[in-house]
Amino acid sequence: MAITAAQVKELREMTGAGMMDAKKALTETDGDMEAAIDWLRTKGLAKAAKKSGRTAAEGLVAVAVEGGKGVVVEVNSETDFVAKNAEFQDMVSGIANAALGVSNVEELAAADMGGKAVSEVITDKIATIGENMSLRRMETVEGASVVSYVHNAAAPGMGKIGVLVALSGDNEAFGKQVAMHVAAADPRPQALNVEALDPAVVEKERQIQIDIARESGKPEQVIEKMIEGRMKKFLAEITLLNQAFVVDPDNTVEAAARAAGVEILGYVRLEVGEGIEKKEEDFAAEVAKAAQG
Structure with a gap:
């Protein structure tokens, strides 16, 4: 149906929305004023959907450990600037803590976080911060004890690289050394041992x-x-257990674990943006595109 200027004016006055937003709301709802108001109330979600095509290859990984379980999650943003934003960091920390109660990233997206699903929290943050974001990955390890390490930490428990190491016993100092080895080893370990490759x-x-x-x-x-x-x-x-230990290159990681009185049961390493193809544009082209709307 045709949307009149009077309808647009009325909706703008009722909601404080911009002219084009008000017109689109009425168009989407066939001129139903109440439905248009509801549509505008969810406008933050519409903005989030519009941004979802933009590549989110920056962001943070965050770790959380509780008892014998450790989790590491990756939440991406478009720019490193947002990754340094305290609001974004608080959200990522909350997501990591929520991950302790679930077993995979699909469950995490639906998990409760302050009365909302994690996916809804992220969508709301997209609308308020103005960048695309995504919950990309989650990994867990379990053992008698779990030790975490974050490389290039941006805030406590989160940074560019997150590592978890699960041990058969309690030796935090050794576990931290192994986690640092996993973060820095070149070549990067691809599995715990040959059997796991x-x-x-x-x-x-x-x-x-x-x-x-x-x-x-x-x-x-x-x-x-x-x-x-x-x-x-x-x-x-x-393979991690067969690599020369960075702390003691004359021994393998496995031999060092035996000397430390523990067994390494598993590990996980996540690095922000690994495997994401970033779309590069020169600055002039980006400005020109923005100017064109």
């Missing part, structure tokens, strides 16, 4: 080493030994 990763590397070895033109029996040695080195480099 993705078979596809192992097979891909084996094929690469076979191709490299055959390029050498050496006899097949020599090639087999070359591949065996190179695979052993590869597996040691990418």
